[in-house]
Amino acid sequence: MRKYIPLKWQTKEKFVEIIISSVGFVSVIVLLLIAFFLFKEAFEVFYRAGFYHVILGTQWYPTSDPPKFGMLPLIAGTLTVTGLTAIIAIPLGLATAIYIAEIAHYKIREFLKPLIEMLASFPSVVLGFFGMVIIAPILSNWLSSLLAERLPELLRNTSLPFISTTLADFCYNKFFISSGLNMFTAALMLTVRAIPVISSIAEDALTAVPRTYREASYALGAGKWETIYKVVVPASVSGLSVAVILGIGTIIGETMIVLMVAGGAAVIPHWIFDPIRPMPSAIAAEMAEAAHGSLHYHALFGVGAILFLITLVLSLISDFISKKYRAIKIGEKV
Amino acid sequence: MIQGEGNKHAPFELVHKRKFNLKEGFFLSLIRTLGFTGAVILIIILLFVALNGVKALSWDFITKPPIESMTKGGILPVIVGTILLTIICMVVIIPIGVTTAIFLAEYSKPGFLLNSVNMSIYTLAGVPSVVFGLFGLSVFVITFNFGMSLLAGSFTLAVMILPYIISTSEEAIKAVPYSFREASLACGTTKWQTIWKVVLPTALPGILTGAILGTAKVAGETAPIMFTAAAFFTPGIPKSVFEPVMALPYHIYVLATAGTHIEQTRPIQYGTALTLIILVLGMNLIGIILRSKQRVKKAW
Amino acid sequence: MVEINQTKYIFEIKKFSVFYGDFMAVKEATINIESNKVTAMIGPSGCGKTTLLRALNRMNDLIVTCRPKGQALFHGIDINDKDTDVIELRRRVGMVFQKPNPFPSSIYENVAYGPKVRGIKKRSQLDDIVENALVRAAIWDEVKDKLNESGLSLSGGQMQRLCIARSLAQEPEVLLFDEPTSALDPISTAKIEELIVSLKKLITIVIVTHNMQQAARISDYTAFMYLGEMIEFGDTDKIFVRPKNKLTEDYITGRFG
Numbered sequence: 035m036r037k038y039i040p041l042k043w044q045t046k047e048k049f050v051e052i053i054i055s056s057v058g059f060v061s062v063i064v065l066l067l068i069a070f071f072l073f074k075e076a077f078e079v080f081y082r083a084g085f086y087h088v089i090l091g092t093q094w095y096p097t098s099d100p101p102k103f104g105m106l107p108l109i110a111g112t113l114t115v116t117g118l119t120a121i122i123a124i125p126l127g128l129a130t131a132i133y134i135a136e137i138a139h140y141k142i143r144e145f146l147k148p149l150i151e152m153l154a155s156f157p158s159v160v161l162g163f164f165g166m167v168i169i170a171p172i173l174s175n176w177l178s179s180l181l182a183e184r185l186p187e188l189l190r191n192t193s194l195p196f197i198s199t200t201l202a203d204f205c206y207n208k209f210f211i212s213s214g215l216n217m218f219t220a221a222l223m224l225t226v227r228a229i230p231v232i233s234s235i236a237e238d239a240l241t242a243v244p245r246t247y248r249e250a251s252y253a254l255g256a257g258k259w260e261t262i263y264k265v266v267v268p269a270s271v272s273g274l275s276v277a278v279i280l281g282i283g284t285i286i287g288e289t290m291i292v293l294m295v296a297g298g299a300a301v302i303p304h305w306i307f308d309p310i311r312p313m314p315s316a317i318a319a320e321m322a323e324a325a326h327g328s329l330h331y332h333a334l335f336g337v338g339a340i341l342f343l344i345t346l347v348l349s350l351i352s353d354f355i356s357k358k359y360r361a362i363k364i365g366e367k368v
Numbered sequence: 369m370i371q372g373e374g375n376k377h378a379p380f381e382l383v384h385k386r387k388f389n390l391k392e393g394f395f396l397s398l399i400r401t402l403g404f405t406g407a408v409i410l411i412i413i414l415l416f417v418a419l420n421g422v423k424a425l426s427w428d429f430i431t432k433p434p435i436e437s438m439t440k441g442g443i444l445p446v447i448v449g450t451i452l453l454t455i456i457c458m459v460v461i462i463p464i465g466v467t468t469a470i471f472l473a474e475y476s477k478p479g480f481l482l483n484s485v486n487m488s489i490y491t492l493a494g495v496p497s498v499v500f501g502l503f504g505l506s507v508f509v510i511t512f513n514f515g516m517s518l519l520a521g522s523f524t525l526a527v528m529i530l531p532y533i534i535s536t537s538e539e540a541i542k543a544v545p546y547s548f549r550e551a552s553l554a555c556g557t558t559k560w561q562t563i564w565k566v567v568l569p570t571a572l573p574g575i576l577t578g579a580i581l582g583t584a585k586v587a588g589e590t591a592p593i594m595f596t597a598a599a600f601f602t603p604g605i606p607k608s609v610f611e612p613v614m615a616l617p618y619h620i621y622v623l624a625t626a627g628t629h630i631e632q633t634r635p636i637q638y639g640t641a642l643t644l645i646i647l648v649l650g651m652n653l654i655g656i657i658l659r660s661k662q663r664v665k666k667a668w
Numbered sequence: 669m670v671e672i673n674q675t676k677y678i679f680e681i682k683k684f685s686v687f688y689g690d691f692m693a694v695k696e697a698t699i700n701i702e703s704n705k706v707t708a709m710i711g712p713s714g715c716g717k718t719t720l721l722r723a724l725n726r727m728n729d730l731i732v733t734c735r736p737k738g739q740a741l742f743h744g745i746d747i748n749d750k751d752t753d754v755i756e757l758r759r760r761v762g763m764v765f766q767k768p769n770p771f772p773s774s775i776y777e778n779v780a781y782g783p784k785v786r787g788i789k790k791r792s793q794l795d796d797i798v799e800n801a802l803v804r805a806a807i808w809d810e811v812k813d814k815l816n817e818s819g820l821s822l823s824g825g826q827m828q829r830l831c832i833a834r835s836l837a838q839e840p841e842v843l844l845f846d847e848p849t850s851a852l853d854p855i856s857t858a859k860i861e862e863l864i865v866s867l868k869k870l871i872t873i874v875i876v877t878h879n880m881q882q883a884a885r886i887s888d889y890t891a892f893m894y895l896g897e898m899i900e901f902g903d904t905d906k907i908f909v910r911p912k913n914k915l916t917e918d919y920i921t922g923r924f925g
Contacts, residue, residue, distance in 0.1 A: 041753055043558050050560045051475055058471030058485055060464055061534065064527055065488040068495065071506040126405050133403025137396060148656045149407040155581070155652050156410065157588030159617040160641050163624050164413050167634075226413075229406040259392040280494065287496025289591040290617075294625060314498045314591070321502075321595045326510060338502040342495060349494040353487065477732075547769035551831065554727060555782040555838055556759025565785060570772055 072342055075335035079103055082329065088336060094300040094311075096320060096330045103333040105340070107300045111217075111310035112286055112341075114303050115296065118221040119228060119285045124278055126225065127232025131277070134233070135240035136262050154230035162294030165223040170214025170295060173307075181209035211307045213297060218306045220296040224285050232281035239273020240266060272355050279352040283345050289314035313337045414645070421642025424635040430643065433604060434636075443640055448605050449518075449613030450647070453597065454586045456522035456609070457529065462579055465533030466568075469575075472534070473541040474563055493531040497591040500528040504596040519609040521597020525586045532585065536578025540571040577658045584651035588644065590617040600626075616644040678703040678842060678872050679724060684738035686719050686728065693719045696738065697898040699891055703841075706864060706873045708887035708904065710880055712924070716896040717876045721844050723747070724874065725761035726754050759786075761842040762835035767851050768827035770819030770834070775802075775811050778819045778830055782838045797837050804870070805833035806863050825856025829863065836867075843867065845875040849882065861886050880920060884908050892916045 080088055083103050091104020130150065134143050186202035243266050251261040267274065297309020298319065311319075317334050324330040432442030468485075476482040504524025514520040544567050552562040568575075590598075599612035600622055606613050620640050623633045679701035686694040694716040701707050709717040719728065726747060728734040740747045747757065759782070770778050779798045788794055798815070802808040807829040811822070819830055828848055835843055845864065849857040864873055865886050877883050883890050884904060891901040892913070900907060900916045911917045918924055 041755075043755055047558050047560055054467055054471045054475055057464060057467040058476065059481075061468060061492060061530060062484055062488045064530065065492055067507065068492075068499070068503045068527075071503055071511075072499065075502075075506050126402055129399045129402035130404075130406050133399050137399060138403070146403070146407055148653075149410055151656060152649055152652050153406050153410045155584050155588065155648060156413070157590070157617055157644055157648055159588070159590045159620050160413070160417065160645060163620055163637065163641055164416065166624060168416065226406075226409050229409075233406065257389055257392045259389075259395045263395070283494045287494075287498065289496065289498040290621065294621065314496060317498050317502065318591055318594055321505070335502055335506070338499050342499050345494045345496055345499075346491060349491045352494075353490050545769070547765060547767060548771060550727065550730070550763075550765060551769045551771065551834070552781070553730065554725065554758055554763035554765075555785070555834065556755050556757075556762075557782070557785045558755055561785050565781070566771055 069342070072335060072339045075332055076339040078332040079329060079336045083333075088333070089340075092302060094316070096324070096333060101329060103329070103336075105313075105333075105337060107302050108311055108313045108316050108337060109340070110302045111292075111296070111300075112312040112314075115217050115220050115224065115292065115310060115312055116282060116285045118217060118306060119224040120278075120282055122221060123225040123228035123232060123281060123285070127229045127277070127281060128236055128274065130229060130233035131236035131240055131274075132262060132267075135237045136266060137258070150230045150233055153226070154234065156226075158227060158288060158290040159294075161223050161226055162291045165219050165291065165295035166215070169219050169222060172214070173216075173219055174211045174214035178209065178211035182206050182211070185209070208305060209307070213309060215295050215297040216307045216309045217296060217303055220292050220310070220312075221306075223291045223295055224288055227288050227291060228281045228285050231284045232277045235277035235280055236270075236274050239270040239277060242273065243269045272358060276352040276356050279348050279355075283348040283352075286348075287314060287341065287345055289318050293318045313341050317341075414649075417638065417641050417645055420635075421638040424639030425642055429639055434601070443614075443616075443619065443636070443643065445602055445605050446614040446616055446619045446640065447643065449598075449602075450587055450616045450644075452518055452606070452613060453522050453525060453593065453615060454583050456518065457525040457586050458579060458583055460522065461526040461530055461533055465530055466537045466575060468530075468534045469537035469541055470563060470568075472538050474559070474567070489531045489534055493535075495528075497528060497589055498594075500524055501592045501595055503527065504592060509596055514610060516595070516597060516599065516612045517610045518597055518606055518613050521593040521613070521615075522609075524592045524596045525589060528589065528592050529582045529586050532582050533578060536582070537571070537575045540574025540578065541567060543574060544570045573658065573662050577655050577662065580651055580658070581655040584648045584655065587651070588617055588648045590615075590621055593618060616640055616647070620644065676702055678743065679874075680739070680741040680744070681720075682739040682741075684720075684723070684736070684740050686716070686723055687733075687735045687737065688731070689733045693896055694723070695896040697893070697896075699898060699901050701842075701872065701874060702889065703872045704868055704870075705888040706868050706875060706886055707889045707891065708883035709874070709876045709891045709893060710878065710883050710919075711893035711899075712919070713878065714895075715893040717891075717893045718846055720893070721846055721874060721876045722763075724842070724844055725758045725763055727758075727763060729754065759838050760840050761844060762838055762840035763844045763846065764828070764831050764835060764848050766847045768824055768831050770822070770827050770830050772818065772820055774816045775819050775822070775830060776815040779833050779837050781834060801833040801837035802830075804836050804867070805829045806859065806866070807833060823856070825852050825859060828852060828856070828860060832860075832863065840871060842872045842874065845873065845877075847876055847878065850878070857882075880908075892919060894919070 088103050088105055089109075090106055091102065092106045093102040093104045094107050095102040134146055134150070138146060182205060186206040189202040189205065190198050192198050247265050247269055248261055251265040256264070292312045293315040296312055296315055298311050298315065299309040300311040300316065301308075303310045317337050320330065321334055324334055429442045430447060431444055433444050435441035472482070472485065476485070501524060504520055504527070508514050508520035508523050509516060512520075548566050548570060549562055552566045553559070557565070593615055597613055598615050598618035602612060602614055620637055623637045623640070624630065677700040679699075681697060681699045681701075683696045683698060684694065685692055685696050697716075697720055709721065711717050722728045723736055723740060724742075724747070728736065736748045742757065742761065745752060771781065776798055779801050780794045783794060783797050788797070799808065802811060807826060810826060811830070819827065822830060832843070849860050852860065861882060864875065867873060875883075875887065887904045889902065890904040890907045892899045892907065892911075892915075894915055900911060900913045907916065908920060911920060
């Protein structure tokens, strides 16, 4: 224990610590590099075609002469399909989480949780494939003929004043599905992608609610549903909103499903059975034919940069919420 | 029940007169039904792919290369491509991911730097896979001049899976009891010796489980390799890491959408999808089983 | 290699304090620890006895907010000096914890852990060290046929003796015991106590306990701490029979605690 400086082990420890700490920053560097390269490649299109023309332009004709890079149809495609998916997927995802965390019997839970987890890692290209070969034909052949032909016929035969004409026309106009590859099919398949994401995060949030809350509620004579609805869900609302936000982030970024089943038309959709071309599918479909360094190539990076910014904002929001949420949890323990 | 004035309920009413609560019954059964949606969908899709794919699956299918412009023959180079992509990706990323996890769990001090690391891991996890594809194209394919290649694709996948590997490893390292570290340090070992000899061996099963689950994710990804590695067709198994490869997910996509014989190649599409699912879900299952075993085994 | 201080005290603690942030967990304690004796520290929970014990081999370094102040000498060298080799200090001042904490590896690997890390590779040499340590920890007969079994397969008392053997394999001069029997049954406790008494021929022992009978049974000197202060320190016989301080008397007679 004599004093001798620096000790051999101390030098070695310092060396190890420096190496590990520098590797620890790789993720920061990677994120910065992603942002840098995306914006570097995207800059050209915004610079040459004008920022507002690109963002708000309604015509996406990258290969016509002269090419037009109005991204609004792509952005609108992403927003509409995300909205439609969210309407279906959020209730399903949250219900799955509530079922697993609060209601299911122990044995069912042990069986259901791995299944949901497997669904989460299910290759999206297979989901897209399934949508193409099964869902799309069902929609265009079966559902379309049911809702746009049989139903109007039935309604017309009723000879009721309003129903026989207006509603029949409405059904005929709105439910005629010319192609099964459209926003609705994409939303159905995206739902499959989003359910496991939403439910696994939401389930964590629900199980983090202290058992004492539930006991207190039951002790006051509340039933199971009242306890879930009035105690457990409010107590975990920030975690549930993180689940919803990250679920939406997954939907926005999902590529293969929209590439294969959304129809691919770069026009602003008017109805849920319209074909669309959301941002990820535009990148995936067109990058192969865009020559490196062409304006089209830069435009696709521009789409990627917007996509990156949207998911970045969603991550920041959910991180902010979950930090606050964690603070509350620590507060409860003390 | 309190006995006394104003209490008109006899105790036995508690048992006999429990009213059926309509609202409660409705919502609970609604949630019970909806809660199974995900599982039911999974099973339907699995059955669909399995029933259609099993006809195509044979020994020749997985050991022979495709022939006659991919309308016949097997998918050997496709399988090999996916395996090579995932192996190189994991070999590259596991050391980086685990080291980052060691940094976060053992060396980091609270403050701005730690926050920025955590923040970027969190953000990276939310970046769409197609954006990683763009990044790989711009950096590995063009800037590093790897071209569309096995190497560029593996690196792109590695960047994509980094946050997942970090967080599963960090969890495994943090699950090692504090008392193990104390015991080791009290033996007169340095911090690094403690990490290397005690913490990492104890965390290893957890780290490996995360790596297996991460491999499953990587194997099923299409978008990151579309413009960095995947080829429509290669005559055989790649001879160097600078050659493009075929990959299972991309093969399904190509045959189902861009091929000239979409209907004719349906059996091959189903067979490829089934192979991919067996690979991905098989690894997933192994990971899940390993993890639940570890949970049982943890006696400390 | 070491300038052995000529006094009979192995540790000389003088006006020594430990802070957790702003909280003063040990308040200017003064205590001298004699070699080859058992020194017990007693007191109600939260009195700072464990903190003081952990300061002796700087295990408190692991707690970020923890900061020592004052004089704590080991063989005349300041423990907390930044030039002090903390690794060598911990090798020479071993520690046994409240809950038995063997590593999830074999019994052999547990005991051989320290020597191996220190660079001893020869199997025969390691075998000797392991056997020696297990014999001294009075557990050799129970485990000699299953050295390759997991350390976690042992009973609580055996695990604790395995942990003692793990420390002994380092040839320490001092062993610090932090309530080593609080998680054990009476029979295992008796074995550990017996072991501690037998060990003092070889090494110096400092033990923290909240069990006063235990302190009375096995220690030569006893220190009573209360709210971070060293209330009384002296021969165990005197402290238990004729305590000078009213607080000590109240504690020993069970009026609080």
